Amino acid sequence: MPSSTAPYIGRFAPSPSGPLHMGSLVAAMASYLDAKVHHGAWLLRIEDLDYDRNVDGADAAILASLRRCGMTWDGEATWQSRRLxxxxxxxxxxxxxxxxxxxxxxxxxxxxxxxxxxxxxxxxxxxxxxxxxxxxxxxxxxxxxxxxxxxxxxxxxxxxxxxxxxxxxxxxxxxxxxxxRGDGYWAYQLAVVVDDGEQGVTQVVRGADLLDSTPRQLYLQDALGLPHPGYLHVPVVNNALGEKLSKQTGALAFDTGTPALDLLASALLPAARFLGLDVQANNLDDFWRRAIPAWARRLSERP
Missing domain, CATH: 3.90.800.10 (Glutamyl-tRNA Synthetase; Domain 3)
Incomplete structure (x- = not known):
């Protein structure tokens, strides 16, 4: 469990290679709920260092989708490209x-x-x-x-x-x-460690596809004299072929500008069910009010 003495600081760090899809919504929801359960801060960082994959306007669309889902971050959003x-x-x-x-x-x-x-x-x-x-x-x-x-x-x-x-x-x-990298781009492993350290992140909640990266990041933290945050890796959403849902595997945006109630039914409730949360809600406020204690119960079931 997170330390009771250090303030909880979590984050969601999407790449602007397209709009958010269900896989990224699951990761965002888990990190947001974990911060809320522990009365902590939830930061938003746009990881835009892979310039060849960035899509114009995707960062603004990500921010808008999170707001439409009722997820608000603490402080100003940051962009890796401004932290070189x-x-x-x-x-x-x-x-x-x-x-x-x-x-x-x-x-x-x-x-x-x-x-x-x-x-x-x-x-x-x-x-x-x-x-x-x-x-x-x-x-x-x-x-x-x-x-x-x-x-x-x-x-x-x-x-x-x-x-x-x-x-x-x-x-x-x-x-x-x-x-x-040879093209002059900063590698993910270095950038994420530097960012988490500089922003004081104490808990990293993200997809299980990054489990294998964690030991490398722990080593980098030691090499740079940075503290180790805690980690929680949630299951990733797969497509019909069993591939991780991503822009590269044809993942579609979950937010198509539909009304909030449709967004609740088509995206938020399915994402919560994927995380094992038994939540019934009539509107966004009701959803988050019920989802936060549901996440706390879900954590109590883990090892």
Missing amino acids: PLYEAALQRLREDGLVYACGCSRKEIHDSVLRAGAAGNGAMVYPGTCRHGLAPGKVARGLRLRVPDGEAAVYGFVDRWHGALRQHLADEAGDFIVL
Whole structure:
């Protein structure tokens, strides 16, 4: 459970690659309800660093949809693209500590190396550290990687408030990972850790598709001298093919400008049911009044 001594600060951090769909609504609802149950703050951060995927106007549409659903955030919404000096400063600290190195491997080269490693029987389907000790002659940097520890120091565990105790051996299961991409874009892992630390986030509630990223983020937090927040990863919504619902898999917007009652019936109540909440409501205010204690009961059922 969240600490009773530290103020609860949560957040919802969508990417503006399109309008919100049911999968993102579930994540937003879970993080919003968790903040409300713990009488905390709920921040909104637009993660718009993958400029090639950003859709014009999607950020404004996201804000409008949240408001139409009755979810209001604390303080001003923030955009990652306006926080670039923070990432530069973090990278400089990692450089000074000797944790960052240039990687000249293409995706195909990494893929081929991983296949060869697997064929050799070591099962290490991760970046094999080709450039760890310097670029090969004729190679140019395609990105910057963070060096992960070896041995027992590479084991990172945490207790997820939904899934229980989890652990990962970074060297064996993740490998050295990108913090600055070859196209100059900041990698998700670095940006999210810096943002959560700078904004004082104490509890991260998000989709279970990011469970695998959490140990890398814990390691980055240690490397940057940042505290570890608590984590809760809710199940993700899948499409009919069993794929995670996303813009890439054809997810449709749940908010098409319909009246509030239609939005309640078509989106909010189904999202609540997906989270295991038994909620009946006649309007938005009634929905949130009932959903908050329902979320508290749902949490009490977890490990």
